Amino acid sequence: MIFGSILPLLLALCLSPLMLGIINKTKAFFAGRQGPPWFQTYYDLRKLLGKDAVYSVTTTWLFRAGPIVGLAAVILATFLVPMGSRPALFGFEGDLVLFAYLLGLMRFFTVLAALDTGSSFEGMGASREVQFSALAEPALFLGLAALAGENHSISLTGVLAGTGPWTWSASGSMVALVLLSFFIVFLAENARIPVDDPNTHLELTMIHEVMVLDHGGPDFAFILYGAALKMWVLGTLLIELAMPVRTGNAWVDTACFLLGMAALAVVVGVVESSMARLRLLRVPQLLVAAGALSALAFIVELI
């Protein structure tokens, strides 16, 4: 019983770096390459954790605190998300606001750590990050509001684990709209194409990667792992809505959920292989579109 309730957390903590591996394999497949091994992120993490540290003379304690607070916040956010039909480790009415604001706390400290270096490149990344996330926030909240109205709950467990095939048959158009909006938010928040390109080597065009240019060693391992966890928890929102398999057997549901996460990673890989990054001036329009989709979903839910 205790194992059952702690399982979602354990799986998230262990499997989240694998998603990056699947994405990269997919991209390699489309490019006709062999690609890095499936477990490359784990190897990277192990290597980084064993490294020495180099700090810029401009930086203060805040630069060292940034990755720590970021990782702590996203681990706590992982406590709040359910998996399949299994409830989250912690769930209470109102936790979806806490979830969004914990990710906000992570972002706030990442941005401050970036500004602490005094580098114009990192300032640039930080400035873009806060703009895009501020515009993504209303889309996320309106979508959650629509789902909360549908499921009569304002906890992530209630909203996500409470969604089932019946929700699709009862108000499928609403769920589809929210799903589309959340997918855009997912891509923007995790710094993927078409919002940000994680593979670019031109600092001027990067967002998330450029913010963490000066981090190295264990600090960078924390950032990398935190980013993987963030992708996992935001991906959970999508998979719980898109593939609400509710067989009644928690193990089967969990297995289906994990398959869904793998499929999500493949979809992200396909998107990255098939389209280019948007011009930065176009990104806000995309995010406003996500907000409009969420608003539409809310109106559909209302009437």
Place this chain on the structure above:
Amino acid sequence: MLGIIAAEAVWMGSAILSLLSGKSTRWATLSGTGGAVIGCAIAIVPTLKTLLTGHGESATVAWSIPGAAFSVGLDPLSAFFLLPILILGATTAIFGGEYMLAFRSQRKLGYPWFLFNLMLGSMALVVVSRNGLLFLFAWELMTLACAFLVMFEDGKKESREAGLLYLVVTHIGTACLLPFFAMLYVNAGSLEFDVFQGNRAGTGFAFLFLLGLVGFGAKAGLMPFHVWLPEAHPAAPSHVSALMSGAIIKTGIYGLARSFTFFSAPPAWWGWTLVAMGAVSGVMGVLLALAQHDLKRLLAYHSIENIGIISMGLGLGMLGVSHASPVLAVLGFGGGLLHVLNHALFKGLLFLGAGAVNHATGTRDMDRLGGLLRRMPWTGAFFLVAAVAISGLPPLNGFISELLIYSASFGALKNGHLSLPVGGALVIVALALIGGLAAACFAKAFGTVFLGSPRSPQPQPEHAPREHAAMLIPMGALALACVAIGLSAPLLPRLLGPVIGQLTGLPLATASAWPASTDLLLKSLLLMAWAVLLLTGLVTGLRQLLLRKKKITAASTWGCGYALPTVRMQYSSSSFAQPLTTFFRPVLGTRKYLTPRLSPILSPLNSPFPASLAFHSETPDATLEEIYRPASAAIRWSLGFLRWVQHGRIQLYVLYVAFALLALLIWKLGVT
């Protein structure tokens, strides 16, 4: 009640003592600071007693003015608004004791300390007075004391203009409050607040509500009556700005809340008006804040944003009352009221931090600052606490009050009425947008002022920024309070229950027994707050463990291969906010200026040989530029026709007096 009266006596006594201190800086500071702190310490005892027990006290002394009586009272509502006044009064007085010494060579300090204590005393009197005339008297005293403090540096043109603007806008408010109380008097036959209560709100009260909204909204800084805030807050000395932003604008909210108790069953559109005005103030306030370069101006716009959040909470609470939904009423009022206290704490702290920065560096222009966290580590740390709190991030106090308002609006989604879910969604979107933008704005403010490298030449070593204990202790106390409220969520229903009961007319049992889910929420928040701290500690420990036997090297920041980076290449506050200000340009109206630096001829940037150019951008307040200035010009133009009355000839003035007397005499004789 005796405690409050004694505190008033201390404040007024120390005000007079400061005025008599003459040239002695020491006496002025000692009597000003000491009186303020002692007064606050005396008054906090009955305030906390009333808040915790829910029992009020009152006292009345006759007054010779018709209709007026010196009646004062302390009930949970008064006590709740007295709390930020007392906390901020004491902390800003201690801070100001050190801060004002910088002006010692230019002027006598007795005069500002006289005004400070007068302001503190009249502010407290506003929230305890129970008579319309006494209330207005205290209200005006507070306004005038505050206006003269804004104009303290009267050698500067912008200080004088800011003080004048403050007087004008706040008197538009007072001009509405006079008929507001007059109509209540006509209705009730007395100016005592106790007699006002229990009016059943109907259509006849619509005008009354609007008068109150303008009258109190002008003081609170709700849009579009906010124009004085961004001018007056930067002009005043920093500890006064902290008190203004933390406490004075809250007396406007207090006035609104107090007038709710005069009416039962308010119509739904009252709540809607507050929600809509709150949403506009919140979003526009934070957007305008993003576009500022002056640290204190930025903070002033954030006050407008937070007043917006408070107003949304109160509006939801009123909607709950008028739709007979106790849960919505309790959560809406609870969130709004808690945000009153929270905002006083973190905004007071932010203004004190800005004051410390200004005191140490002599500038408030963020684009000239940078890297202060190294030289002012404690000020920076306290500022960071307040920045996290005001951005509404867990685990600090700002998050809890915003979460209560979120809960109220998510709860409204489930309501049967069609209109309530729309209102709930409006508040959710506004709060989400405000949350993201406020975090962006404080990342900008903290990042440019305290992080990176200094953007202007460093002061000489003897002038290097120093931190004073008298400035750090008040800031530390406020930071501690922010953390303490963040870690004591489950106690809040007990603190807020009696106040909510008074506002909603619900019995105390309903008002302080919050819905079970909210109770669980508050308990979970406590757990979550500790979990954040614990996890941060664990990850920190892990990092220490990993780096235990490792080599830690210092290097310069990676410049992407460029060998000669200078501090001027850093992102500045304007460049950090540029993507957002450009995106919101249709509502912000940011203007950009390119001026030639060396040659008088402007050769554009895209010419083959562009000249050296200077760039600056500014965001004027559209409300001030588009509404207030044209309106005031029109009034001046129309009054120009009456100018012939004023000609400066004393004989004719005497004739006016004689004619006026004659007319009065005829009227009097004609009547009898």
